[in-house]
Amino acid sequence: GAGVSQSPSNKVTEKGKDVELRCDPISGHTALYWYRQSLGQGLEFLIYFQGNSAPDKSGLPSDRFSAERTGGSVSTLTIQRTQQEDSAVYLCASSRTGGNYGYTFGSGTRLTVV
Amino acid sequence: GESVGLHLPTLSVQEGDNSIINCAYSNSASDYFIWYKQESGKGPQFIIDIRSNMDKRQGQRVTVLLNKTVKHLSLQIAATQPGDSAVYFCAEDHGGSYIPTFGRGTSLIVHP
Numbered sequence: 001g002a003g004v005s006q007s008p009s010n011k012v013t014e015k016g017k018d019v020e021l022r023c024d025p026i027s028g029h030t031a032l033y034w035y036r037q038s039l040g041q042g043l044e045f046l047i048y049f050q051g052n053s054a055p056d057k058s059g060l061p062s063d064r065f066s067a068e069r070t071g072g073s074v075s076t077l078t079i080q081r082t083q084q085e086d087s088a089v090y091l092c093a094s095s096r097t098g099g100n101y102g103y104t105f106g107s108g109t110r111l112t113v114v
Numbered sequence: 115g116e117s118v119g120l121h122l123p124t125l126s127v128q129e130g131d132n133s134i135i136n137c138a139y140s141n142s143a144s145d146y147f148i149w150y151k152q153e154s155g156k157g158p159q160f161i162i163d164i165r166s167n168m169d170k171r172q173g174q175r176v177t178v179l180l181n182k183t184v185k186h187l188s189l190q191i192a193a194t195q196p197g198d199s200a201v202y203f204c205a206e207d208h209g210g211s212y213i214p215t216f217g218r219g220t221s222l223i224v225h226p
Contacts, residue, residue, distance in 0.1 A: 004157075031212065040122055042203065043158070043216040056213065091157055095212075102148065103205075103214060105157035 002026075004106035006092050012112045013082055021077040021109045025094030032075050033093040033103065034067055043091065049075065082113045122201065124221045133191040135220045137204035142185065144206035148214065149178060149189045153200045161189070161202075191222075199224045 005024040013019050025032050034046040045059035049069045060066070064082075069075040079086055089110050093103040127133050139147070145166040150158035164171045164178045164187075171178050177190040187204050201221050205214040 006157075033213070035216075042218040043205075045213055045215070048213050050212065093157075102160050102163055104160065105150075107155075107157045 004092055004094050004104050006090075006106035006109050008109055009107065010110045010112075012114060015084060015113055016081055018078065018080045019082055019111065021079075021090050021111070023075045023077070023092030023094075023106060025073065025075070025092070026104055027073075029094035029096055029104075030072065031095040031097060032069055033095070034075070034077050035091045035093065037089045037091055037108070039088075046077070046090075079111075082111075084113045087111055087113045122219055122221045124223060126223045126225065127194050129194060129196060129224055129226050131194055133189075133194045133198070133222060133224075135189045135191075135202050135222065137187040137189075137217050137220075139185050139187060139204070139206045139217075141206060141208050141215075142182075144208050146207035146214075147178070147180060147187050148205045148207070149176075149187075150203045150205065150216075151198075151200045152203065152219070158203060194222075194224050196224045196226055198222060 007022045030051045032049040035043040036046055037043050047060055047067045048056040064080045067077045089108040091105055091108045093105045095103045148163040149161040151161050152158045162173045162176050162178050164180050169180050175192045179188045191198055201219040203216050203219045205216045207214045
Protein backbone atom coordinates (compact mmCIF):
# COMPACT_ATOMS: atom_id res chain seq x y z
CA GLY A 1 0.00 0.00 0.00
CA ALA A 2 0.89 3.65 -0.08
CA GLY A 3 1.65 3.82 3.61
CA VAL A 4 1.85 1.77 6.76
CA SER A 5 -1.63 0.75 7.83
CA GLN A 6 -2.54 -0.13 11.41
CA SER A 7 -5.76 -1.48 12.81
CA PRO A 8 -7.73 -0.91 14.85
CA SER A 9 -7.05 2.80 15.32
CA ASN A 10 -8.54 2.64 18.81
CA LYS A 11 -9.08 -0.29 21.14
CA VAL A 12 -10.64 -0.31 24.58
CA THR A 13 -10.33 -3.57 26.46
CA GLU A 14 -10.95 -4.85 29.93
CA LYS A 15 -8.06 -5.71 32.19
CA GLY A 16 -7.10 -9.35 31.76
CA LYS A 17 -8.31 -9.68 28.18
CA ASP A 18 -6.04 -10.45 25.23
CA VAL A 19 -5.70 -8.02 22.33
CA GLU A 20 -4.28 -8.24 18.84
CA LEU A 21 -2.95 -5.25 16.96
CA ARG A 22 -2.30 -5.40 13.24
CA CYS A 23 0.27 -3.72 11.02
CA ASP A 24 0.36 -3.79 7.24
CA PRO A 25 3.71 -2.37 6.10
CA ILE A 26 4.60 -0.68 2.85
CA SER A 27 4.84 -3.23 0.07
CA GLY A 28 8.41 -4.33 -0.46
CA HIS A 29 9.68 -3.10 2.90
CA THR A 30 11.60 -5.93 4.48
CA ALA A 31 12.05 -4.37 7.93
CA LEU A 32 9.18 -3.91 10.36
CA TYR A 33 9.24 -2.38 13.83
CA TRP A 34 6.83 -2.08 16.73
CA TYR A 35 7.17 0.81 19.17
CA ARG A 36 5.09 1.88 22.15
CA GLN A 37 4.41 5.48 23.06
CA SER A 38 2.98 6.37 26.43
CA LEU A 39 1.35 9.74 27.02
CA GLY A 40 3.88 12.55 26.64
CA GLN A 41 6.75 10.12 26.25
CA GLY A 42 9.13 9.12 23.51
CA LEU A 43 8.98 5.94 21.52
CA GLU A 44 9.91 2.71 23.28
CA PHE A 45 11.25 -0.02 21.00
CA LEU A 46 9.44 -3.37 21.28
CA ILE A 47 10.42 -5.71 18.43
CA TYR A 48 12.12 -5.68 15.01
CA PHE A 49 11.61 -8.02 12.06
CA GLN A 50 14.03 -8.12 9.15
CA GLY A 51 13.19 -10.39 6.25
CA ASN A 52 13.27 -14.04 7.22
CA SER A 53 15.70 -13.54 10.09
CA ALA A 54 14.77 -14.27 13.67
CA PRO A 55 13.14 -11.14 15.15
CA ASP A 56 14.91 -8.96 17.68
CA LYS A 57 12.59 -9.20 20.69
CA SER A 58 14.87 -7.38 23.09
CA GLY A 59 12.39 -4.57 23.71
CA LEU A 60 9.37 -6.64 24.69
CA PRO A 61 8.55 -5.66 28.31
CA SER A 62 7.21 -9.02 29.44
CA ASP A 63 6.27 -12.49 28.21
CA ARG A 64 2.68 -11.25 27.86
CA PHE A 65 3.83 -9.51 24.69
CA SER A 66 4.48 -11.38 21.46
CA ALA A 67 4.53 -10.59 17.77
CA GLU A 68 4.64 -12.44 14.53
CA ARG A 69 5.06 -11.52 10.93
CA THR A 70 3.47 -13.78 8.36
CA GLY A 71 4.91 -14.12 4.89
CA GLY A 72 7.28 -11.27 5.44
CA SER A 73 4.43 -8.78 5.29
CA VAL A 74 1.61 -8.27 7.81
CA SER A 75 2.52 -8.31 11.48
CA THR A 76 0.39 -8.88 14.56
CA LEU A 77 1.33 -7.72 18.05
CA THR A 78 -0.46 -9.70 20.75
CA ILE A 79 -0.76 -8.63 24.37
CA GLN A 80 -2.11 -11.30 26.69
CA ARG A 81 -3.83 -10.63 30.00
CA THR A 82 -3.71 -6.89 29.48
CA GLN A 83 -2.86 -4.60 32.39
CA GLN A 84 -3.64 -0.92 32.84
CA GLU A 85 0.02 -0.04 32.35
CA ASP A 86 -0.25 -1.46 28.82
CA SER A 87 -2.38 1.54 27.87
CA ALA A 88 -0.44 3.44 25.22
CA VAL A 89 -0.25 4.11 21.51
CA TYR A 90 1.34 1.21 19.66
CA LEU A 91 3.16 2.33 16.54
CA CYS A 92 4.36 0.23 13.66
CA ALA A 93 7.04 1.32 11.20
CA SER A 94 8.56 -0.24 8.13
CA SER A 95 11.77 0.38 6.27
CA ARG A 96 13.10 -0.60 2.89
CA THR A 97 15.94 -2.72 4.18
CA GLY A 98 16.30 -1.96 7.89
CA GLY A 99 19.57 -0.25 7.18
CA ASN A 100 19.48 3.50 7.55
CA TYR A 101 16.93 4.32 4.87
CA GLY A 102 14.37 6.04 7.01
CA TYR A 103 11.38 4.55 8.72
CA THR A 104 7.75 5.16 7.76
CA PHE A 105 5.30 5.02 10.62
CA GLY A 106 1.63 4.15 10.71
CA SER A 107 -0.87 6.23 12.65
CA GLY A 108 -0.83 3.83 15.55
CA THR A 109 -3.35 1.95 17.64
CA ARG A 110 -4.43 3.68 20.82
CA LEU A 111 -4.95 0.96 23.42
CA THR A 112 -6.87 1.72 26.57
CA VAL A 113 -7.11 -0.93 29.27
CA VAL A 114 -9.93 -0.31 31.74
CA GLY B 115 16.08 20.24 23.71
CA GLU B 116 15.70 16.80 25.26
CA SER B 117 14.96 16.54 28.94
CA VAL B 118 14.55 13.88 31.55
CA GLY B 119 11.70 15.82 33.18
CA LEU B 120 8.13 14.63 33.37
CA HIS B 121 6.92 17.16 30.81
CA LEU B 122 8.05 17.59 27.26
CA PRO B 123 10.37 20.52 26.66
CA THR B 124 8.42 23.22 24.89
CA LEU B 125 9.50 25.84 22.40
CA SER B 126 7.11 28.70 21.70
CA VAL B 127 7.72 30.94 18.71
CA GLN B 128 5.87 33.54 16.69
CA GLU B 129 4.78 32.79 13.16
CA GLY B 130 7.52 33.80 10.75
CA ASP B 131 10.34 33.35 13.23
CA ASN B 132 13.03 30.72 12.81
CA SER B 133 12.91 27.78 15.21
CA ILE B 134 15.79 25.71 16.51
CA ILE B 135 15.11 22.39 18.21
CA ASN B 136 18.03 20.68 19.88
CA CYS B 137 18.82 17.08 20.65
CA ALA B 138 21.72 15.44 22.47
CA TYR B 139 22.57 11.85 21.71
CA SER B 140 24.62 9.48 23.77
CA ASN B 141 26.08 6.81 21.53
CA SER B 142 29.26 7.81 19.72
CA ALA B 143 28.74 4.80 17.42
CA SER B 144 25.51 6.24 16.04
CA ASP B 145 25.94 6.97 12.36
CA TYR B 146 22.47 7.89 11.14
CA PHE B 147 20.13 10.50 12.56
CA ILE B 148 16.55 11.35 11.74
CA TRP B 149 14.11 14.07 12.70
CA TYR B 150 10.42 13.27 12.94
CA LYS B 151 7.36 15.47 13.37
CA GLN B 152 4.35 14.10 15.22
CA GLU B 153 1.03 15.89 15.15
CA SER B 154 -1.65 15.09 17.67
CA GLY B 155 -3.29 11.73 16.99
CA LYS B 156 -0.92 10.81 14.20
CA GLY B 157 2.20 8.71 13.80
CA PRO B 158 5.64 10.30 13.49
CA GLN B 159 6.33 11.75 10.05
CA PHE B 160 9.82 11.78 8.56
CA ILE B 161 11.26 15.27 8.10
CA ILE B 162 14.94 14.95 7.29
CA ASP B 163 17.88 12.68 7.96
CA ILE B 164 21.64 12.99 8.07
CA ARG B 165 24.51 10.52 8.10
CA SER B 166 27.56 10.88 10.26
CA ASN B 167 29.81 11.72 7.32
CA MET B 168 27.99 15.05 6.99
CA ASP B 169 27.59 17.98 9.37
CA LYS B 170 24.76 19.79 7.61
CA ARG B 171 21.88 18.91 5.38
CA GLN B 172 19.14 21.12 4.03
CA GLY B 173 15.60 20.41 3.00
CA GLN B 174 12.61 22.57 2.28
CA ARG B 175 12.58 25.18 5.08
CA VAL B 176 14.49 22.76 7.34
CA THR B 177 18.17 22.30 8.09
CA VAL B 178 19.73 19.63 10.25
CA LEU B 179 23.11 20.25 11.86
CA LEU B 180 25.22 17.48 13.34
CA ASN B 181 28.09 18.08 15.75
CA LYS B 182 29.71 14.74 16.41
CA THR B 183 32.30 16.23 18.74
CA VAL B 184 29.69 17.10 21.35
CA LYS B 185 27.09 14.58 20.14
CA HIS B 186 24.54 17.23 19.34
CA LEU B 187 21.90 17.45 16.66
CA SER B 188 19.68 20.39 15.82
CA LEU B 189 16.72 21.03 13.56
CA GLN B 190 16.25 24.51 12.22
CA ILE B 191 12.89 25.49 10.75
CA ALA B 192 12.84 28.69 8.72
CA ALA B 193 9.84 31.01 8.70
CA THR B 194 7.89 28.84 11.13
CA GLN B 195 4.19 28.44 10.37
CA PRO B 196 1.25 27.45 12.59
CA GLY B 197 1.18 24.12 10.72
CA ASP B 198 4.62 23.39 12.12
CA SER B 199 3.15 23.08 15.61
CA ALA B 200 3.82 19.50 16.68
CA VAL B 201 6.15 17.36 18.76
CA TYR B 202 9.56 16.87 17.16
CA PHE B 203 11.66 13.79 17.86
CA CYS B 204 15.24 13.07 17.00
CA ALA B 205 16.28 9.47 16.49
CA GLU B 206 19.71 7.90 16.32
CA ASP B 207 20.61 4.64 14.69
CA HIS B 208 23.51 2.80 16.28
CA GLY B 209 25.98 1.52 13.75
CA GLY B 210 24.81 -1.90 12.65
CA SER B 211 21.83 -2.17 14.97
CA TYR B 212 19.20 -0.85 12.55
CA ILE B 213 16.96 -0.11 15.53
CA PRO B 214 16.51 3.65 15.89
CA THR B 215 16.44 5.07 19.40
CA PHE B 216 14.16 8.02 19.95
CA GLY B 217 14.46 10.96 22.31
CA ARG B 218 11.45 12.16 24.35
CA GLY B 219 10.63 14.96 21.96
CA THR B 220 10.19 18.71 22.01
CA SER B 221 6.82 20.38 21.65
CA LEU B 222 6.86 23.29 19.20
CA ILE B 223 4.06 25.82 19.57
CA VAL B 224 3.72 28.44 16.86
CA HIS B 225 1.64 31.49 17.70
CA PRO B 226 -0.08 33.29 14.82
